[in-house]
Amino acid sequence: MRLRALALTLFLALLPLLAVTAAEAQNKFRLKPGASGKICLDCHSDFADKLKSKFVHTPVKTGDCAGCHSPHASAHGKLLAASPSAICLTCHPTVVPEKALSGHKVAVEGKCVACHDPHASNNKANLRKTGNALCVSCHKTTGDEIAKVKFKHIPVSNDCLSCHNPHGSDTAAHLLKKPVPALCVECHKPDSPRFASQHVNYPVAKADCASCHNPHGSNTGGILFDTIHPPVASKRCTQCHNAAASSEPFATRRSGFELCRGCHSTMVNETLGKKRIHWPLVEKSGCLNCHEPHASRQKKLLNVAEATLCGQCHQDTVEYQARLAEKAKQEQPTSKARVVKGALTHAPIQEGSCTACHAPHAADGPRLLKNASIVDGCGACHDWLKHNSHPMGEKYVDMRNRNLSVNCLSCHRAHGTGYRYMITFPASTDLCVQCHKQLRR
Amino acid sequence: MPRILSTAGLLVVLLARVVGETTAAEVYRLRYLTAIYLDDKGGGMRQPEGVACNDRSELVVADTGKGRLLRYTVDGQDVKPAGEITAPQLSAPLRVQMSTKGDLFVLDGVQRRIFRFGAKGEPRGYLEPEGVPEPTSIVPRSLKLDRDDNIYVLDVFSARVLVLDPGGKYQRQVPFPKAYGFLSDLAVDIKGTIYLLDSVKAAVYAASKAAKEFAPLATSLRPHLSFPTSLVVDSRGILFLVDEHGSGIVLVAQDGTVLGRQLAMGWTDGLLYYPSQMCLNDKGQVFIADRGNSRVQVFSIVR
Numbered sequence: 001m002r003l004r005a006l007a008l009t010l011f012l013a014l015l016p017l018l019a020v021t022a023a024e025a026q027n028k029f030r031l032k033p034g035a036s037g038k039i040c041l042d043c044h045s046d047f048a049d050k051l052k053s054k055f056v057h058t059p060v061k062t063g064d065c066a067g068c069h070s071p072h073a074s075a076h077g078k079l080l081a082a083s084p085s086a087i088c089l090t091c092h093p094t095v096v097p098e099k100a101l102s103g104h105k106v107a108v109e110g111k112c113v114a115c116h117d118p119h120a121s122n123n124k125a126n127l128r129k130t131g132n133a134l135c136v137s138c139h140k141t142t143g144d145e146i147a148k149v150k151f152k153h154i155p156v157s158n159d160c161l162s163c164h165n166p167h168g169s170d171t172a173a174h175l176l177k178k179p180v181p182a183l184c185v186e187c188h189k190p191d192s193p194r195f196a197s198q199h200v201n202y203p204v205a206k207a208d209c210a211s212c213h214n215p216h217g218s219n220t221g222g223i224l225f226d227t228i229h230p231p232v233a234s235k236r237c238t239q240c241h242n243a244a245a246s247s248e249p250f251a252t253r254r255s256g257f258e259l260c261r262g263c264h265s266t267m268v269n270e271t272l273g274k275k276r277i278h279w280p281l282v283e284k285s286g287c288l289n290c291h292e293p294h295a296s297r298q299k300k301l302l303n304v305a306e307a308t309l310c311g312q313c314h315q316d317t318v319e320y321q322a323r324l325a326e327k328a329k330q331e332q333p334t335s336k337a338r339v340v341k342g343a344l345t346h347a348p349i350q351e352g353s354c355t356a357c358h359a360p361h362a363a364d365g366p367r368l369l370k371n372a373s374i375v376d377g378c379g380a381c382h383d384w385l386k387h388n389s390h391p392m393g394e395k396y397v398d399m400r401n402r403n404l405s406v407n408c409l410s411c412h413r414a415h416g417t418g419y420r421y422m423i424t425f426p427a428s429t430d431l432c433v434q435c436h437k438q439l440r441r
Numbered sequence: 442m443p444r445i446l447s448t449a450g451l452l453v454v455l456l457a458r459v460v461g462e463t464t465a466a467e468v469y470r471l472r473y474l475t476a477i478y479l480d481d482k483g484g485g486m487r488q489p490e491g492v493a494c495n496d497r498s499e500l501v502v503a504d505t506g507k508g509r510l511l512r513y514t515v516d517g518q519d520v521k522p523a524g525e526i527t528a529p530q531l532s533a534p535l536r537v538q539m540s541t542k543g544d545l546f547v548l549d550g551v552q553r554r555i556f557r558f559g560a561k562g563e564p565r566g567y568l569e570p571e572g573v574p575e576p577t578s579i580v581p582r583s584l585k586l587d588r589d590d591n592i593y594v595l596d597v598f599s600a601r602v603l604v605l606d607p608g609g610k611y612q613r614q615v616p617f618p619k620a621y622g623f624l625s626d627l628a629v630d631i632k633g634t635i636y637l638l639d640s641v642k643a644a645v646y647a648a649s650k651a652a653k654e655f656a657p658l659a660t661s662l663r664p665h666l667s668f669p670t671s672l673v674v675d676s677r678g679i680l681f682l683v684d685e686h687g688s689g690i691v692l693v694a695q696d697g698t699v700l701g702r703q704l705a706m707g708w709t710d711g712l713l714y715y716p717s718q719m720c721l722n723d724k725g726q727v728f729i730a731d732r733g734n735s736r737v738q739v740f741s742i743v744r
Contacts, residue, residue: 275533316667403485403735
């Protein structure tokens with residue numbers, strides 16, 4: 001009995017000591033209170049103002065700076081605990097849908113801070129700016145267009161997020177919340193008499209609205225794209241399509257270029273009379289390989305901007321030009337360096353104007369060059385006689401090949417070569433001795 | 442013991458692969474023989490785009506820039522002019538093929554129709570395909586003949602390959618593959634397999650004689666090709682692709698493996714400048730319409 005009382009007394013005496021040891025075991029680094037965050041504010045006093053913001057990032061609010069930052073050292077900037085592109089995903093892994101059909105580039109790349117303030121903001125979701133102002137700070141061209149257009153699409157003016165998901169969409173392209181036309185018919189009811197009348201009773205409920213309408217607004221009534229095919233503008237759909245009440249209303253009256261020939265006979269006949277045609281023109285899709293049938297934001301109803309359009313098929317040329325442009329950029333002299341003379345690339349290509357030299361439909365000469373004479377073609381822009389006294393023209397035979405005459409392309413390549421002045425050899429001496437062999441050393 | 446066997450097996454496989462690659466690399470090399478610049482009257486060619494040859498040492502050149510066909514006889518390196526063929530229907534001959542009887546089939550760039558000539562050059566009118574099912578509109582981009590003189594037409598308007606008998610009667614059609622870029626040429630091997638060349642995607646598709654659709658043989662040869670526009674297949678089934686923008690010839694095996702690239706861009710003999718079509722004869726000679734250099738060049742295949 002006495003022994004039991006002694007043991008109990010000893011236990012009670014050691015109890016505080018045990019409690020201290022357990023607490024020490026839990027705080028093995030002997031961290032000061034608030035060391036995971038609150039203590040940081042002792043030095044980062046400027047953060048006090050930030051914390052007064054309306055919306056504060058939860059870890060910041062709970063004083064958990066160590067949730068994102070390593071207090072001692074880090075392999076990443078700002079002492080982040082992981083790379084800037086990965087840190088947000090540790091808590092927000094499903095921001096971009098796993099099987100997204102489209103993703104916002106900055107979100108996909110983990111550049112969340114482009115839109116969100118990682119600590120606090122007076123805007124909901126810690127956004128850096130509110131509403132469309134945030135989006136147009138990057139999408140400036142679109143923002144300018146939206147601001148300037150005569151006929152505005154109200155939901156767009158109100159908020160880009162009326163139609164777009166800011167992170168990614170698992171159902172549609174262009175970050176749309178739903179695919180077109182499902183998204184459009186949420187507001188525009190296809191069964192309304194006005195809708196039917198506007199669309200000449202064609203059953204467009206399942207058609208691609210964005211093939212005619214500019215969803216961001218335009219200067220044309222009905223927010224149609226600014227370049228409109230005249231039959232569309234005048235609602236003469238039957239000029240190309242079957243009647244609205246027919247069993248196949250969208251079927252065209254003829255196929256390929258034969259349909260377009262009905263109105264554009266002069267141009268099509270002239271094209272078909274040339275010796276070399278741009279073959280896609282007589283393909284199944286015909287003119288639609290390059291042109292929109294209804295409306296376009298591009299001139300001449302082109303599907304996309306000229307350089308992009310040509311580059312869709314002539315990828316080799318686009319890639320080559322990109323390499324040359326990069327090389328030109330790298331060789332760009334600093335202000336104190338010697339000036340490097342001679343272009344590496346042809347200006348019209350860099351400006352996206354393939355049609356400066358090439359005929360897009362047909363030509364009599366090879367490579368669809370607009371001008372049958374190379375000298376005349378180049379001479380349209382280059383007054384070559386001013387910088388060159390080399391004999392050129394049909395009567396001067398190329399010394400390398402009796403069937404060729406001397407012209408600009410005897411020495412230069414219009415798409416560039418990787419050498420200055422777009423000559424075909426690294427140095428002009430290498431080039432000249434190809435013909436003037438007696439001067440070769 | 443099994444480990445030793447598997448190691449030995451691996452070595453054998455590796456050795457076979459190395460030998461195979463070496464063989465493939467050595468088998469096909471193009472050696473320059475000669476270049477043809479002139480017609481029988483001493484006039485030069487202008488931007489010839491088509492060339493056809495046969496096993497009887499005959500060669501026909503589509504001299505596109507001058508709107509005529511030029512005939513030659515070939516004896517080794519010796520190429521002799523054998524006259525020219527002209528016709529009002531022939532303004533810009535782009536592609537030419539020769540039958541086993543020496544008849545000529547020429548695709549004209551202005552008419553975009555195939556015109557026929559007899560073996561002596563006598564005009565035989567346009568090829569009028571008979572019994573072709575809907576759609577009846579045809580725009581040929583290219584054509585080839587097989588060993589039995591059946592005619593294969595690459596119809597870009599109706600997106601199909603039409604197979605006609607030597608008289609032009611419809612035999613069958615094979616639709617173009619899905620999601621193709623732009624098909625510029627076709628070829629037919631001795632087994633009757635049809636090959637299609639996609640210039641935009643730098644891809645080749647194949648359909649065996651019994652197949653009803655094309656399947657990709659090589660999905661993208663982009664690293665090896667710039668913009669191929671013409672295709673021939675030899676008796677062993679090796680594909681020769683004429684890389685027009687890259688000014689070279691790329692050889693591809695039946696399994697889509699690239700066997701190598703031959704020739705390069707330039708003006709002097711042995712180099713190419715925007716070549717457009719080539720043909721092979723049974724003597725292992727290769728004729729290339731070197732359009733940009735306004736000549737036809739002759740090479741031999743060296744193993």
